[in-house]
Structures are given as C-alpha cells and as structure tokens.
Amino acid sequence: MTFLPDFSRQRARFLAAVARHHGAVTTYPHPLIGRQGEALSTDVAVIGDPAASKLMLVISGTHGVEGYYGSDSQIAWLDDLPPDTLPTDTAIVLLHLLNPWGASHLRRVNEENIDLNRHFIDFSRPAPLNTGYAQWHGLYQGNRAEADRLLAETLRQAGWPAVKRVAEAGQYQAADGFFYGGQQPGWSYHTLQRILRDHLAHASTILSFDLHTGAGAWGHPMLLAIAEQPVPAHAWGKKLYGEWLTLLYTGAGRDSETGVTATATGYVSQFLLKALPQTHILPLVVECGTWPGEEMHRRVREDHWLHLQGDPASEAGLAIKQQLVEGFWPTDPDWRELVAFRTRQIFIRGWQALQRETI
Numbered sequence: 001m002t003f004l005p006d007f008s009r010q011r012a013r014f015l016a017a018v019a020r021h022h023g024a025v026t027t028y029p030h031p032l033i034g035r036q037g038e039a040l041s042t043d044v045a046v047i048g049d050p051a052a053s054k055l056m057l058v059i060s061g062t063h064g065v066e067g068y069y070g071s072d073s074q075i076a077w078l079d080d081l082p083p084d085t086l087p088t089d090t091a092i093v094l095l096h097l098l099n100p101w102g103a104s105h106l107r108r109v110n111e112e113n114i115d116l117n118r119h120f121i122d123f124s125r126p127a128p129l130n131t132g133y134a135q136w137h138g139l140y141q142g143n144r145a146e147a148d149r150l151l152a153e154t155l156r157q158a159g160w161p162a163v164k165r166v167a168e169a170g171q172y173q174a175a176d177g178f179f180y181g182g183q184q185p186g187w188s189y190h191t192l193q194r195i196l197r198d199h200l201a202h203a204s205t206i207l208s209f210d211l212h213t214g215a216g217a218w219g220h221p222m223l224l225a226i227a228e229q230p231v232p233a234h235a236w237g238k239k240l241y242g243e244w245l246t247l248l249y250t251g252a253g254r255d256s257e258t259g260v261t262a263t264a265t266g267y268v269s270q271f272l273l274k275a276l277p278q279t280h281i282l283p284l285v286v287e288c289g290t291w292p293g294e295e296m297h298r299r300v301r302e303d304h305w306l307h308l309q310g311d312p313a314s315e316a317g318l319a320i321k322q323q324l325v326e327g328f329w330p331t332d333p334d335w336r337e338l339v340a341f342r343t344r345q346i347f348i349r350g351w352q353a354l355q356r357e358t359i
C-alpha cells in the first residue's frame with residue numbers, strides 16, 4: 001500500500017505557506033469529520049489588501065480528491081511569490097478545498113454523493129432533466145454483477161462516447177446515482193455563497209482559476225473557459241492566453257473534444273458568472289489530463305460502488321481508494337513536474353495581466 005494523501009497534513013502545509021505571507025485566513029468549518037476523525041473545513045486565505053478591487057481567485061478541491069493537485073498548486077504559487085511585494089489594489093484569494101469531505105475521504109463527490117461541478121444550478125427553478133440517464137441508472141446501483149454485465153453490454157452496443165455524454169452530463173433525480181447534482185443547495189453551495197459575500201463581491205475585476213485533474217491527455221493541463229454562452233470577459237481571456245485557452249460552451253446536445261463534458265450543467269464557473277453580474281470576472285478552469293476517460297469512469301465507478309455497498313476502510317476499500325487517488329493525482333514524477341510547470345505559467349501570465357488591467 002502506497003501513501004494515501006491526508007487532509008490534515010495538506011491543510012497544515014497550506015496554512016504554513018499562507019502564514020509566511022502574513023495572509024488572513026477565514027475558516028468555514030464543515031459539520032462532518034474526515035476519514036481519520038479529523039475536523040474538516042474550507043479555508044480562504046487573502047494575501048494582500050482584502051479591499052483590493054482586482055483579485056486573483058484560485059479554487060481547489062471542487063472535486064474533493066482532485067484537491068491535492070489543487071492545494072499543491074496553491075502552495076507552490078505562494079512559495080513562488082516574493083514576500084510583501086503585492087502591487088496596490090491587487091490581492092490573491094485562495095479558496096482551499098471547496099469540498100473538504102471529499103478531499104479527506106478521497107472521493108470526487110461530497111458527503112451527499114453530489115458532484116459539485118453539477119451542483120451549482122439555480123435551485124429556485126426546476127432542475128435540468130437528463131432523460132437518457134434513467135435507462136442506464138442500473139449501471140450504477142442495485143445488483144453489482146448485473147450492473148457490470150449491463151455496463152459491458154452498453155459499452156459494446158452504444159460505445160463509450162455515448163455513455164459519457166449521458167452519464168457525465170449530470171442528473172438530479174437519483175441521489176444514489178452517478179454524477180448526481182443534488183436537489184437543494186448543499187454545504188459547499190452555501191459556503192461558496194458566503195465566501196462570495198465575505199471576500200469577492202466588492203471587487204471590480206476577478207480572474208479565477210478552478211483547479212481540476214482527470215480529463216484530457218496525460219500530463220497536459222488544459223486551460224478552459226466553461227460557460228453556457230459567450231461573455232465579454234472571454235475576449236479578455238483570448239487576448240491574454242491566445243491559443244492556450246479553449247472556450248467550452250455547455251448545454252444539451254453540445255459536444256467537446258477536450259474530455260471535459262459539454263452536456264453538463266451546474267459548473268462552478270457558470271455559477272460565478274451569474275452570482276457576480278456586476279463584476280468583470282473571467283472564470284477559468286485548469287484541467288490536468290490523466291488516464292483515458294473510460295478508465296477514469298471505471299475507477300470513479302468502483303469508488304461509487306464502494307460507498308454504496310462496501311467498506312472504504314477495508315483492505316479492498318483502500319485498494320480502490322489508491323486506484324482513485326492515482327487516477328486523479330498520479331505519483332509519476334514527470335507528470336507532477338509537467339503539471340506544476342504549466343500551472344505556474346498559467347498563473348504568472350494571468351497575475352501579470354491582472355496587474356496591468358485598468359479599471
């Protein structure tokens with residue numbers, strides 16, 4: 001058994017890096033405990049003037065287990081930053097582990113089996129209906145042997161891209177199902193709303209990065225702007241990043257070759273755009289590719305079954321966890337070096353542009 005990442009240790013490293021910059025930390029305690037009985041929280045660190053009108057926001061752990069890449073990138077960014085040299089009116093806001101339960105329990109989803117990147121919809125309106133999901137719900141619950149047989153048959157007949165389009169689009173009906181988006185705002189939804197009020201709503205310009213792994217080509221971090229439709233800030237993004245930036249528009253029937261699901265609803269990026277209508281905000285996503293989509297689906301599905309019917313603390317459970325962690329945060333040193341290098345480039349270009357931006 002190799003090393004499994006540890007929430008408390010990761011959080012301590014993050015807080016130590018923030019302290020070296022005399023950053024201000026706000027802790028949002030989570031009501032549940034972690035995999036090893038530890039207290040859980042989302043933490044927000046502000047480096048620089050909290051009232052600054054230009055902010056660079058970096059979010060980690062929207063998908064819990066991906067938060068170890070995200071947190072490491074936040075720590076590396078702090079370690080890179082020369083102390084006490086922030087330009088006036090520009091600050092850095094680091095949102096550490098939006099899904100702390102998932103980070104600790106080594107899951108992509110949260111404590112309610114909710115995928116946070118399907119969750120950020122407008123719950124005052126009827127949830128999107130994924131009509132295709134109901135026929136394939138049997139791949140993800142019930143009798144395991146029957147579900148495995150169904151999956152093999154579905155993959156043979158419909159093919160992986162068809163399964164991906166339907167299953168990964170998100171669904172709001174089956175709480176025990178796959179890529180479930182929830183039926184009401186959960187803890188992370190309320191917490192993100194509080195964070196917006198506490199740290200972001202006053203700003204006039206925000207450049208944000210939501211850090212992910214697990215989709216796209218091995219070791220290659222993609223830079224994406226994900227939204228339901230074009231927004232004026234996308235022109236700023238293209239000017240800044242040129243061909244490095246892919247604009248991904250989501251909605252029913254849409255497709256994408258990036259490996260990131262275009263049919264999905266409830267992305268954090270889209271929520272930020274809607275929640276801060278007066279702000280010049282460019283929400284970007286960094287998505288670091290690991291294994292092919294079908295293999296990632298296998299690993300995430302194993303973890304889904306483990307929490308439905310198995311014992312995550314058993315030896316078999318830990319082996320599934322190890323596969324999942326390796327899927328989202330490969331130990332391969334070249335992979336880690338490449339994604340760290342590219343993530344740093346993305347941050348530096350954005351940070352420098354944010355300083356130049358006049359309001």
Ligand SMILES: [Zn+2]
Binds near residue numbers: 063117211213
């Ligand atoms: Zn993700």
